[in-house]
Amino acid sequence: MKTAIYAKLSFMMFLEFFIWGGWFVTMGIYLPNTLGTDGSETALAYSTQSWGAIIAPFIIGLIADRFFNAERILGILHLVGAFLMYQLANADNFAQFYPYVLGYMIGYMPTLALVNSVSFNQLDDPSKQFGFIRVWGTVGWIVAGIVISRVFLWDSEEGIANGMLKNTFLMTAVASAVLGVFSFLLPKTPPKKGERASISEILGLDALKLLKDRNFLIFFLASVLICIPLAFYYQHAGQFLGEIGVDKPAEKMTIGQMSEVIFMLLLPFFFKRFGFKKTILVGMLAWTIRYLLFAYGDSGELLFMLIIGIALHGICYDFFFVSGQIYTDSKAGEQYKSSAQGLITLATYGVGMLIGFWIAGQITDKFALGEGAHAWDQIWIYPAIFAGVIFILFALLFKNEKVEYKQ
Template identity: 75%
Template sequence: MSPKIKFQLSFMMFFEFFIWGGWFVTLGTFLGENLNASGGEIALAFSTQSWGAIIAPFIIGLIADRYFNAERILGILHLSGAFLMYQMYGADSFGSFYPYVFGYMILYMPTLALVNSIAFNQMKDPAKEFSLVRVFGTIGWIAAGLIISYVFLWDSPEGRSAGMLKNTFLMVAVASAILGLFSFILPRTPPKILKNEKVNVSSLLGLDALKLLKDKNFLVFFLASILICIPLAFYYQNANPFLSEIGMDNPTGKMTIGQASEILFMLLLPYFFKKFGFKKTIMLGMLAWTIRYLLFSYGNAGEMAFMLLIGIALHGICYDFFFVSGQIYTDSKAGEKYKSAAQGLITLATYGVGMLIGFWVAGKITDMYLISENRHSWENVWIIPAIFAFVVLLLFTLLFKKEQVTYKS
């Protein structure tokens, strides 16, 4: 890649994930404290991510891949998203907020695939080049959290009580407009499918890869992937409200430790794969979920604050060792014919079905342990996903038979 194209793609990735991290992390805190939303209502808002993941293949497969250049539809989606984000900034009740967040996530989730498509289209050796571009996405997510906590102090007790968290939506609206306009000068990425070419809906959703479920090991992994997304939803939905409620300073900024660890453990993943193999690596990822939630359950913002920070830092192991390892395993099992379909199926199962269930369960559990207005028994809330993740770990350990999986870095 030329330096110009590398800069364009890195800028694109930075803003793509700055946009996501700039409002999604603090969403639960904002809804609970500023819109007086219940746990169930907060779960509804977070589940829009899952509906976006389910609908995204249709937008990409039926529209983007057939009629428009990827960079143009990326621009249109982000400009439209900027408008919806501004409407979320002005919402004064959950009822007026929800339609906008639902519409926004239907538009945003397809952009995750579009930015990858644009990047891959410019690379001669994606295995070596993609990570050097994608890392700017993680940097963008970290930057958003640091700005919220340490520059504007929007998530401080004073900022939250003054309703300043809603400014995250305004910040993201501006960022979305910038990326939307910038997208039109990104390298051309023409449609992959001819207009008169038939599109198989089952292939768009990855359903062609259902044949892989005949393999017992893959079936066990597939079911474990759905189940482990239930405790994962607890983290996305409850971590920031939890840290804010118990009085941790700069909770959003401290949560960026998780993204920093994600970069570190992504670099360490090839070593673990080679040293311990796929089964033990993915087991370690699931065990990390249990340990993280136990640390959250028994830690506090005082003398035990280190337990919370360790729990946040475990994000790299939780995410990379399970989800990235799972993507590698899926790729190795699918073969050339079903590679894309298999990855689509796993995405649909995890971010779609698994997390949709998880957000609903997390909302119910959070409401169950509501002590008083905006006060929860967090020890009980976090124990449940800890136990659930451990049960999934035991089932996977017993049912998944060891097999050799090659990691190509």
């Protein structure tokens, strides 16, 4: 790959995830403190990710793959996203905020597939080369958190009190505009030629027959259910850290992304040494441990418990979701490979997270103490128990089988 193309793809990936990390993590702090939302309203805002994930396959499969160059659609979506982000920064209440965030996520979620499509179209050996491109996305997310916490101090106690977190949306709007314009300079990625995918293929419905396999059915259900604990983390971890007085919460949350990189490198060793079932069980158990650490840690002497809980993100995510993608690939075979991955994505980031965000919002409201405070020690017990139950059921019901590590 030419250096110029590598640089363009890396910058594209950096901005793609800088944008997401620049507002999504701290929205849970911004909404209750600036717009006065409750848990249910915060859940509505975060659930727009799920609606975006559900609608994204139609935008990609019915429009991008058929009629237009991927880089042009990427540019248009990010330019529209820049406008919507600007509107989010100027929303005075949640009624104004919600339509813009919903529209934004419907436009943003398809770009996750588009940046991959643009990258893969330029790679001679994606299995070896893509990782060097994708890692810049993680770097972008980390840099966004550091900029918010270190450079501008928007998530400091004073910054939160003065509503400075609205600037995260303005920062994201600028980054979206830059990526929108830059996208038109990316290598051309024309629409695919040949047979067009059907709606059932786009949604992964062709892979439903894989559910006849008992092991895959158990894994599928576990994947949907584990999204409930995952939703608690995405939706409320930042709010929790800010509320209990942890310094620079956005920066602290980037520890999770750093951990993700480390455990992604360790995953092949665990997978080959212990097999799929034990690896995924470790991922499930990590969810339970994380939330127990959140429940009993604090912003003082026990801050290290919260840091460990955040650092477990690499195990929680990589050992479950990445292992699950590998398992799905092995079960589907060549015939249903794309459909099976589409089905898992729709079931987890779509349906599973949608349910999870709603449950997390309801439970958070149940333990609201008034004046923006919550009984977090009680809230975190719920996802801990939920993840623990899934762990036990999976351990008992899933029969061990050999799965080769392929990526």
